[in-house]
Each structure stands twice: as C-alpha cells, then as structure tokens.
Amino acid sequence: xxxxxxxxxxxxxxxxxxxxxxxxxxxxxxxxxxxxxxxxxxxxxxxxxxxxxxxxxxxxxxxxxxxxxxxxxxxxxxxxxxxxxxxxxxxxxxxxxxxxxxxxxxxxxxxxxxxxxxxxxxxxxxxxxxxxxxxxxxxxxxxxxxxxxxxxxxxxxxxxxxxxxxxxxxxxxxxxxxxxxxxxxxxxxxxxxxxxxxxxxxxxxxxxxxxxxxxxxxxxxxxxxxxxxxxxxxxxxxxxxxxxxxxxxxxxxxxxxxxxxxxxxxxxxxxxxxxxxxxxxxxxxxxxxxxxxxxxxxxxxxxxxxxxxxxxxxxxxxxxxxxxxxxxxxxxxxxxxxxxxxxxxxxxxxxxxxxxxxxxxxxx
Numbered sequence: 001x002x003x004x005x006x007x008x009x010x011x012x013x014x015x016x017x018x019x020x021x022x023x024x025x026x027x028x029x030x031x032x033x034x035x036x037x038x039x040x041x042x043x044x045x046x047x048x049x050x051x052x053x054x055x056x057x058x059x060x061x062x063x064x065x066x067x068x069x070x071x072x073x074x075x076x077x078x079x080x081x082x083x084x085x086x087x088x089x090x091x092x093x094x095x096x097x098x099x100x101x102x103x104x105x106x107x108x109x110x111x112x113x114x115x116x117x118x119x120x121x122x123x124x125x126x127x128x129x130x131x132x133x134x135x136x137x138x139x140x141x142x143x144x145x146x147x148x149x150x151x152x153x154x155x156x157x158x159x160x161x162x163x164x165x166x167x168x169x170x171x172x173x174x175x176x177x178x179x180x181x182x183x184x185x186x187x188x189x190x191x192x193x194x195x196x197x198x199x200x201x202x203x204x205x206x207x208x209x210x211x212x213x214x215x216x217x218x219x220x221x222x223x224x225x226x227x228x229x230x231x232x233x234x235x236x237x238x239x240x241x242x243x244x245x246x247x248x249x250x251x252x253x254x255x256x257x258x259x260x261x262x263x264x265x266x267x268x269x270x271x272x273x274x275x276x277x278x279x280x281x282x283x284x285x286x287x288x289x290x291x292x293x294x295x296x297x298x299x300x301x302x303x304x305x306x307x308x309x310x311x312x313x314x315x316x317x318x319x320x321x322x323x324x325x326x327x328x329x330x331x332x333x334x335x336x337x338x339x340x341x342x343x344x345x346x347x348x349x350x351x352x353x354x355x356x357x358x359x360x361x362x363x364x
Contacts, residue, residue: 002146003137004109009148014101015198018164019309020335022364024108025060026310027139028052029358030073030083031091031317032066035126035293036283036351043347048091051077051308051348051355054341056081056224056319058312064083064088064135077265078132084142087222089117089132092353094219095156098136098147101198108363110147111138111196113155118214119179123297125213125352126288143151153192154180158199158357167261168199173216175209180215190307201259205249210234210242212301220303220355221249225267225334228258233303234268242271269330272321275302281350294350306354307331308361313338317345318352 004100031037037044052061067075075081098110115133117124140147161169190202208216222232253266272303277298285293304327307316314335318324332340
C-alpha cells in the first residue's frame, strides 16, 4: 500500500463512483461499544448480521471486529462473510472506512479523511476516536489499495452523496459546523470536495433529519437513486419539526441543477412516526463519560433514506411502522432490478445511525 501525499484523485484521473454503480464488496464493523449498543450489544449484533447476510447475497462482505469480539463475530456470521480483526472505537463503517475512488482503467484507491467523532471536542459524540481514525489506512492495507492521505480535513462518508457524474450532495448543517473544519470557508470546503471526489457541482441542502447527532448527515435525508434522481425524507405533518426541515431541502432541490445541467427529479420517501427511546432501552446503555448515553423520550433520527444499495438488492430499515411498506414499495419502484430487503433496525437506530451508516461500499 502506498500512502499518497503529494497529489489528489482529480489530478490523477480518479473519481468517486455512485453507490448504485457495481461493487466489489462492502465493509462493516462488528458492534461492541456499551454506551452505543444496549444490553451488551446482542440485539444489535443480530441486526448487523442480518444486514451483512442480505448484502452478501450479491457482493463480498468484510466485517471488522475488535480482539474481544472476533470469536463472537466469526461464530455469528456465515462462512462466506470474511471477518478481520481490527480495532475501532465504534461501528460506523460509513463514516471512517475509506472513501473509494476509481479511474477509467478500473484501478481503485482509498481516501483517508480525518475523523473526530462528528465534531471533536466542540460537539463530538465520544472521546477518544483514535482507533477509528486509523481504520481507513488499515483497510486499504488489508485490501491492497493505495490511499490518499487527507487527514487534515474532517469528513465522514455519511456527509457526502454523489451521482457518479460530477455532482455531490452535502448539508450546510454538517459541513459548515464548528466541529469539522471551522478554519475553512464554504468555498475552500468545496475545493477539497472537487479535488478529492472529482466533482464539479456541490449541492448544499440546508439540513438533515431532526436530532441527527451527526449535525445532519445527508445520507439520512436525501440520496441519489440514479443520475438526476433522488429520494428525500418527507412528512406531511406540518406540526412536526421535521416538516420545515424537509420542506427547506425540497425547495432547494427544486431550483437546483446537477453537473450535467439537469433538474433533479425528487421522490418523496415517507418518514415513520417519531421514534423515541424507552426507559428500558436507556437502562441497557452504559453512561458516556459522566452523562447518560440516552434519555427516555429522546427522539431518534429514524429515516428510510438510510438504505444501502447492494449489487442485487436495496437493504433498507424498517421500524414496525405503517409507513414501512409504503417506503419499501417506493424504493422497489425506483430500483426494479434489485430486490428490496427490509430489516427491522430499531436496535441499530438506538446506536445513533442506521443501515447506510454501518456499511461502506468498495467499487468494482
């Protein structure tokens, strides 16, 4: 593995492919952190395993597990899913596994962004995050891929979404937050995205999902489903705080054009009824430092947009809500050549994210 410090993907002819382009595989991380995963993480591990098994029907899945959980991961996961021992602070592969880029010859490289647990000492979610911040480089070594070193720029994989044709979507609430790159202007942040993702157009949605602890990652509110098309998390309930947030994103997208000059066709994906944490769930979580990890009644950032596009399937969350079926049918209509697999994901959501957050694709 070569660590590339003196160039960038765009200069070398590399670009970030869209998630709906073909994959070589997928990376996940086995959950174990006791202030994220209730009651020892047993329910969360079963949910992660169901996600891994669904994805593995059409692409190779690698699950990284810490030393203490390697044997448990190997015992829980089927033999065709690779398990590699690798230390981490938590289980969010989307956010600190490498962002992969490729060139026209099919060469794959990774990007090693800086990671500071979604805000560092300003409003980050845990400390330390040192093991997370080493995973991108370790994974590129494991996969025998050269890697661009961009640790001086804080970025999570869940904060970017690309269409593979020159357009990147982000949210202002996240990328302009004080805990990321406060010394950089919006224009300077755009310059980094253009250089490292090889895009020409940045779409700045105003915000994400209400109470999203990541400062509003784009992958929870909006996702490209094809060039020129996207799904947007939506509620019809104008009394819900989320309505104004989704409306602001829709208003922005309706006047935006992508890198090819196309207006974006927006498909509204209904949100479930608000999902809140129970007292019993809170009792199953260790404290985070000297504060409770969750409080009873706390609203979680539940969204069907947080799905993973696998080679042969769409692996999406379900919440036991009446909207589960409607959301599944919408995604099936948008991806007629892929099977939509819905997995009950409350035990993942309690940890703070969902299926897209715990996965990272490796392009072909």
